[in-house]
Amino acid sequence: MSDTEQAMLIIATGENPEDWRSALRAAAPDLPIYVLSENFDPATIRWALVWKPPHGYLAKLPNLNAIFSMAAGVDHIFADPDLPLGIPVVKLVHEVTRQQHRDYVLHAVIHHHRDMMLFDIRQKERRWEFVRPAMNFQRSVGLMGAGPLGLFVAEALVGLGFPVRVWSRSPKEIAGAESFHGAEQLSEFAAGSDILVAMLPRTPATTGMLNADLFATLPQGAAVVNIGRGDHMDEDALLAALNRGHLSGATLDVMRQEPPPADHPFWAHPNIRLTPHIASEPNPWATAQSVLSNISRMRSGLAPEPLGNRSAGY
Numbered sequence: 190m191s192d193t194e195q196a197m198l199i200i201a202t203g204e205n206p207e208d209w210r211s212a213l214r215a216a217a218p219d220l221p222i223y224v225l226s227e228n229f230d231p232a233t234i235r236w237a238l239v240w241k242p243p244h245g246y247l248a249k250l251p252n253l254n255a256i257f258s259m260a261a262g263v264d265h266i267f268a269d270p271d272l273p274l275g276i277p278v279v280k281l282v283h284e285v286t287r288q289q290h291r292d293y294v295l296h297a298v299i300h301h302h303r304d305m306m307l308f309d310i311r312q313k314e315r316r317w318e319f320v321r322p323a324m325n326f327q328r329s330v331g332l333m334g335a336g337p338l339g340l341f342v343a344e345a346l347v348g349l350g351f352p353v354r355v356w357s358r359s360p361k362e363i364a365g366a367e368s369f370h371g372a373e374q375l376s377e378f379a380a381g382s383d384i385l386v387a388m389l390p391r392t393p394a395t396t397g398m399l400n401a402d403l404f405a406t407l408p409q410g411a412a413v414v415n416i417g418r419g420d421h422m423d424e425d426a427l428l429a430a431l432n433r434g435h436l437s438g439a440t441l442d443v444m445r446q447e448p449p450p451a452d453h454p455f456w457a458h459p460n461i462r463l464t465p466h467i468a469s470e471p472n473p474w475a476t477a478q479s480v481l482s483n484i485s486r487m488r489s490g491l492a493p494e495p496l497g498n499r500s501a502g503y
Contacts, residue, residue, distance in 0.1 A: 201240050239258065248272070257281070264390060278496065286472075289469035290416070306437070342388065343366050344365075383410075386414040387414065391417070405435070418443055419446070419447065422441070424444075441461065442466055
Protein backbone atom coordinates (compact mmCIF):
# COMPACT_ATOMS: atom_id res chain seq x y z
CA MET A 190 0.00 0.00 0.00
CA SER A 191 1.50 3.38 -0.96
CA ASP A 192 1.81 6.40 1.33
CA THR A 193 -0.76 8.24 -0.77
CA GLU A 194 -3.27 5.64 0.35
CA GLN A 195 -2.28 6.04 4.01
CA ALA A 196 -3.20 9.54 5.05
CA MET A 197 -3.42 11.12 8.49
CA LEU A 198 -6.24 13.23 9.87
CA ILE A 199 -5.70 15.80 12.63
CA ILE A 200 -8.63 16.71 14.87
CA ALA A 201 -7.61 19.39 17.35
CA THR A 202 -10.67 20.80 19.09
CA GLY A 203 -9.76 24.18 20.59
CA GLU A 204 -6.19 23.99 19.24
CA ASN A 205 -4.46 25.11 16.06
CA PRO A 206 -4.00 21.93 13.99
CA GLU A 207 -1.36 23.60 11.81
CA ASP A 208 1.17 23.45 14.64
CA TRP A 209 0.93 19.66 14.61
CA ARG A 210 0.73 19.36 10.83
CA SER A 211 3.89 21.46 10.42
CA ALA A 212 5.82 19.27 12.87
CA LEU A 213 4.62 16.07 11.20
CA ARG A 214 5.37 17.35 7.69
CA ALA A 215 8.88 18.34 8.72
CA ALA A 216 9.55 14.78 9.87
CA ALA A 217 7.50 12.93 7.23
CA PRO A 218 7.11 15.13 4.13
CA ASP A 219 5.58 12.32 2.04
CA LEU A 220 2.74 11.54 4.44
CA PRO A 221 -0.56 13.15 3.33
CA ILE A 222 -2.01 15.03 6.31
CA TYR A 223 -5.47 16.58 6.49
CA VAL A 224 -7.26 18.66 9.07
CA LEU A 225 -10.94 18.34 9.81
CA SER A 226 -11.97 21.48 7.89
CA GLU A 227 -10.55 20.20 4.57
CA ASN A 228 -11.99 17.96 1.88
CA PHE A 229 -10.59 14.42 1.88
CA ASP A 230 -11.67 10.87 1.20
CA PRO A 231 -12.43 9.21 4.60
CA ALA A 232 -11.36 5.86 3.13
CA THR A 233 -7.75 7.10 2.81
CA ILE A 234 -7.37 7.94 6.50
CA ARG A 235 -5.27 5.32 8.29
CA TRP A 236 -4.09 7.40 11.24
CA ALA A 237 -5.93 9.95 13.37
CA LEU A 238 -4.18 12.38 15.74
CA VAL A 239 -6.88 13.81 17.98
CA TRP A 240 -7.80 16.04 20.85
CA LYS A 241 -11.44 15.82 21.97
CA PRO A 242 -12.77 14.47 18.65
CA PRO A 243 -16.48 15.02 17.95
CA HIS A 244 -18.45 12.02 19.13
CA GLY A 245 -19.22 9.64 16.31
CA TYR A 246 -16.73 11.09 13.87
CA LEU A 247 -13.99 8.47 14.16
CA ALA A 248 -16.56 5.77 13.34
CA LYS A 249 -16.89 7.39 9.90
CA LEU A 250 -13.30 6.46 8.99
CA PRO A 251 -13.59 2.89 7.64
CA ASN A 252 -9.89 2.07 7.28
CA LEU A 253 -8.49 3.54 10.48
CA ASN A 254 -5.42 1.72 11.83
CA ALA A 255 -4.78 3.73 15.01
CA ILE A 256 -6.00 6.70 17.01
CA PHE A 257 -3.27 8.83 18.60
CA SER A 258 -4.00 11.16 21.50
CA MET A 259 -2.38 14.60 21.55
CA ALA A 260 -1.89 14.15 25.30
CA ALA A 261 -1.05 11.43 27.80
CA GLY A 262 -4.72 11.14 28.76
CA VAL A 263 -7.10 9.24 26.51
CA ASP A 264 -10.36 9.67 28.42
CA HIS A 265 -11.38 12.35 25.89
CA ILE A 266 -11.31 9.60 23.24
CA PHE A 267 -12.99 6.86 25.28
CA ALA A 268 -15.80 9.32 26.11
CA ASP A 269 -17.12 8.79 22.56
CA PRO A 270 -19.96 6.25 22.82
CA ASP A 271 -19.55 5.44 19.12
CA LEU A 272 -15.81 4.87 19.22
CA PRO A 273 -15.07 2.03 16.77
CA LEU A 274 -14.05 -1.26 18.33
CA GLY A 275 -10.73 -2.92 17.64
CA ILE A 276 -8.79 0.27 16.81
CA PRO A 277 -5.72 0.87 19.02
CA VAL A 278 -5.93 4.07 21.08
CA VAL A 279 -2.39 5.30 21.75
CA LYS A 280 -1.30 7.60 24.56
CA LEU A 281 1.24 10.36 24.03
CA VAL A 282 4.15 9.41 26.27
CA HIS A 283 7.37 10.85 24.88
CA GLU A 284 10.60 11.53 26.74
CA VAL A 285 9.69 15.23 26.69
CA THR A 286 6.31 14.45 28.29
CA ARG A 287 7.91 12.31 30.99
CA GLN A 288 10.49 14.99 31.76
CA GLN A 289 7.86 17.73 32.04
CA HIS A 290 5.71 15.71 34.44
CA ARG A 291 8.76 14.71 36.48
CA ASP A 292 10.09 18.26 36.73
CA TYR A 293 6.74 19.69 37.76
CA VAL A 294 6.26 17.09 40.50
CA LEU A 295 9.82 17.44 41.79
CA HIS A 296 9.42 21.22 41.97
CA ALA A 297 6.10 20.92 43.82
CA VAL A 298 7.38 18.27 46.23
CA ILE A 299 10.51 20.26 47.10
CA HIS A 300 8.42 23.44 47.40
CA HIS A 301 6.33 21.82 50.13
CA HIS A 302 9.20 19.83 51.63
CA ARG A 303 11.32 22.97 52.14
CA ASP A 304 8.36 25.04 53.48
CA MET A 305 8.53 27.51 50.62
CA MET A 306 4.82 28.27 50.95
CA LEU A 307 5.44 29.36 54.55
CA PHE A 308 8.30 31.60 53.45
CA ASP A 309 6.13 33.13 50.72
CA ILE A 310 3.67 34.15 53.41
CA ARG A 311 6.38 35.46 55.73
CA GLN A 312 7.97 37.49 52.95
CA LYS A 313 4.68 39.35 52.47
CA GLU A 314 4.65 39.95 56.25
CA ARG A 315 8.32 41.07 56.20
CA ARG A 316 9.21 38.33 58.68
CA TRP A 317 12.76 36.92 58.55
CA GLU A 318 12.47 33.74 60.63
CA PHE A 319 14.53 30.58 60.42
CA VAL A 320 12.89 27.17 60.10
CA ARG A 321 15.13 24.12 60.32
CA PRO A 322 14.54 22.10 57.13
CA ALA A 323 13.61 18.45 57.31
CA MET A 324 15.91 16.01 55.56
CA ASN A 325 14.63 14.15 52.53
CA PHE A 326 14.54 10.79 54.27
CA GLN A 327 12.32 12.28 56.96
CA ARG A 328 9.42 13.15 54.64
CA SER A 329 7.58 10.53 52.64
CA VAL A 330 5.97 11.15 49.27
CA GLY A 331 2.83 9.24 48.37
CA LEU A 332 2.19 8.95 44.64
CA MET A 333 -1.29 8.03 43.41
CA GLY A 334 -1.02 6.55 39.92
CA ALA A 335 1.53 4.10 38.56
CA GLY A 336 1.26 4.45 34.81
CA PRO A 337 4.30 5.18 32.62
CA LEU A 338 4.46 8.79 33.85
CA GLY A 339 3.89 7.91 37.49
CA LEU A 340 6.61 5.28 37.47
CA PHE A 341 9.05 7.76 35.91
CA VAL A 342 8.27 10.29 38.63
CA ALA A 343 8.57 7.64 41.37
CA GLU A 344 12.03 6.69 40.13
CA ALA A 345 13.15 10.32 40.29
CA LEU A 346 11.80 10.79 43.82
CA VAL A 347 13.55 7.62 44.98
CA GLY A 348 16.75 8.98 43.46
CA LEU A 349 16.44 12.12 45.61
CA GLY A 350 16.27 10.05 48.77
CA PHE A 351 12.59 10.47 49.62
CA PRO A 352 10.73 7.48 51.05
CA VAL A 353 8.27 6.83 48.20
CA ARG A 354 4.91 5.11 48.50
CA VAL A 355 2.93 4.35 45.35
CA TRP A 356 -0.77 3.55 45.21
CA SER A 357 -2.35 2.04 42.09
CA ARG A 358 -5.47 0.19 41.05
CA SER A 359 -3.60 -3.10 40.70
CA PRO A 360 -0.34 -4.41 42.24
CA LYS A 361 2.91 -2.95 40.89
CA GLU A 362 6.54 -3.78 41.59
CA ILE A 363 8.46 -0.51 41.89
CA ALA A 364 12.17 -0.52 42.68
CA GLY A 365 12.96 1.44 45.83
CA ALA A 366 9.32 2.27 46.59
CA GLU A 367 6.64 0.76 48.78
CA SER A 368 3.65 -0.38 46.75
CA PHE A 369 -0.04 -0.27 47.71
CA HIS A 370 -3.07 -1.12 45.62
CA GLY A 371 -6.83 -1.24 45.67
CA ALA A 372 -9.41 0.41 47.89
CA GLU A 373 -8.50 -1.82 50.82
CA GLN A 374 -4.95 -0.38 51.00
CA LEU A 375 -5.75 3.27 50.29
CA SER A 376 -6.04 4.36 53.93
CA GLU A 377 -2.77 2.65 54.88
CA PHE A 378 -1.08 4.32 51.93
CA ALA A 379 -2.43 7.78 52.80
CA ALA A 380 -1.62 7.52 56.52
CA GLY A 381 2.10 7.40 55.73
CA SER A 382 2.20 10.07 52.99
CA ASP A 383 3.51 13.46 54.11
CA ILE A 384 3.22 14.86 50.59
CA LEU A 385 0.45 13.34 48.48
CA VAL A 386 0.88 13.59 44.70
CA ALA A 387 -2.13 12.64 42.56
CA MET A 388 -1.39 11.59 38.98
CA LEU A 389 -4.58 9.64 38.42
CA PRO A 390 -6.47 9.16 35.15
CA ARG A 391 -10.10 10.22 34.85
CA THR A 392 -12.40 7.26 35.47
CA PRO A 393 -15.70 6.87 37.34
CA ALA A 394 -13.74 5.32 40.21
CA THR A 395 -11.31 8.24 40.57
CA THR A 396 -13.87 11.04 40.41
CA GLY A 397 -14.01 12.71 43.83
CA MET A 398 -11.26 10.47 45.17
CA LEU A 399 -9.38 13.36 46.78
CA ASN A 400 -12.00 13.93 49.45
CA ALA A 401 -12.50 14.70 53.14
CA ASP A 402 -11.99 11.07 54.23
CA LEU A 403 -8.69 10.84 52.38
CA PHE A 404 -7.46 14.21 53.67
CA ALA A 405 -8.33 13.24 57.24
CA THR A 406 -6.23 10.09 56.87
CA LEU A 407 -3.13 12.03 55.80
CA PRO A 408 -0.65 12.94 58.56
CA GLN A 409 -1.05 16.28 60.33
CA GLY A 410 0.64 18.98 58.23
CA ALA A 411 0.61 16.99 55.00
CA ALA A 412 0.57 18.71 51.61
CA VAL A 413 -1.36 17.78 48.46
CA VAL A 414 -0.29 18.06 44.81
CA ASN A 415 -2.78 17.33 42.03
CA ILE A 416 -1.73 17.11 38.38
CA GLY A 417 -4.31 14.50 37.36
CA ARG A 418 -7.82 15.83 36.72
CA GLY A 419 -9.77 18.57 38.43
CA ASP A 420 -12.79 16.37 39.06
CA HIS A 421 -10.69 14.11 41.29
CA MET A 422 -10.72 16.87 43.91
CA ASP A 423 -13.46 17.75 46.38
CA GLU A 424 -12.53 21.42 46.47
CA ASP A 425 -14.66 22.24 49.52
CA ALA A 426 -13.05 19.40 51.46
CA LEU A 427 -9.56 20.61 50.55
CA LEU A 428 -10.42 24.15 51.63
CA ALA A 429 -11.78 22.91 54.96
CA ALA A 430 -8.70 20.74 55.64
CA LEU A 431 -6.40 23.68 54.92
CA ASN A 432 -8.40 26.18 56.96
CA ARG A 433 -8.47 23.99 60.05
CA GLY A 434 -4.71 23.42 59.76
CA HIS A 435 -4.73 19.69 59.11
CA LEU A 436 -3.13 20.23 55.70
CA SER A 437 -0.25 22.67 55.29
CA GLY A 438 -0.63 23.46 51.61
CA ALA A 439 -1.64 22.40 48.14
CA THR A 440 -0.28 22.77 44.62
CA LEU A 441 -2.98 22.38 42.00
CA ASP A 442 -2.37 22.23 38.26
CA VAL A 443 -5.95 21.17 37.47
CA MET A 444 -9.35 22.43 38.58
CA ARG A 445 -12.94 21.33 38.17
CA GLN A 446 -13.56 24.48 36.14
CA GLU A 447 -10.64 25.81 34.09
CA PRO A 448 -10.05 28.63 34.52
CA PRO A 449 -11.72 28.88 37.91
CA PRO A 450 -14.10 31.81 38.35
CA ALA A 451 -12.62 35.09 39.58
CA ASP A 452 -14.29 34.72 42.98
CA HIS A 453 -13.04 31.18 43.60
CA PRO A 454 -11.46 31.04 47.09
CA PHE A 455 -8.38 29.19 45.82
CA TRP A 456 -7.09 32.28 43.98
CA ALA A 457 -6.29 34.20 47.15
CA HIS A 458 -5.68 31.37 49.61
CA PRO A 459 -2.19 31.74 51.14
CA ASN A 460 -1.62 27.98 51.27
CA ILE A 461 -2.68 27.14 47.73
CA ARG A 462 -0.59 27.54 44.62
CA LEU A 463 -2.39 27.34 41.28
CA THR A 464 -0.87 26.73 37.86
CA PRO A 465 -2.88 26.69 34.61
CA HIS A 466 -2.68 23.00 33.61
CA ILE A 467 1.01 23.20 32.68
CA ALA A 468 2.48 20.04 34.27
CA SER A 469 3.08 18.93 30.71
CA GLU A 470 2.09 20.73 27.57
CA PRO A 471 1.55 18.74 24.36
CA ASN A 472 4.50 19.63 22.17
CA PRO A 473 4.04 19.33 18.38
CA TRP A 474 7.63 18.19 17.81
CA ALA A 475 7.48 15.52 20.54
CA THR A 476 4.05 14.44 19.34
CA ALA A 477 5.30 14.03 15.79
CA GLN A 478 8.23 11.90 16.95
CA SER A 479 5.98 9.66 19.04
CA VAL A 480 3.31 9.26 16.36
CA LEU A 481 5.72 8.55 13.52
CA SER A 482 7.67 6.08 15.65
CA ASN A 483 4.45 4.18 16.33
CA ILE A 484 3.42 4.25 12.68
CA SER A 485 6.79 2.74 11.85
CA ARG A 486 6.23 0.07 14.50
CA MET A 487 2.83 -0.80 13.05
CA ARG A 488 4.16 -0.97 9.50
CA SER A 489 6.72 -3.48 10.83
CA GLY A 490 3.99 -5.61 12.36
CA LEU A 491 4.44 -4.41 15.94
CA ALA A 492 1.80 -2.94 18.23
CA PRO A 493 1.91 0.79 19.01
CA GLU A 494 2.73 1.85 22.57
CA PRO A 495 1.63 2.77 25.16
CA LEU A 496 -1.92 1.66 24.55
CA GLY A 497 -4.98 2.99 26.32
CA ASN A 498 -7.18 0.43 28.04
CA ARG A 499 -10.75 0.82 26.83
CA SER A 500 -12.30 -1.25 29.61
CA ALA A 501 -10.42 0.66 32.31
CA GLY A 502 -11.09 4.01 30.64
CA TYR A 503 -7.47 5.19 30.47
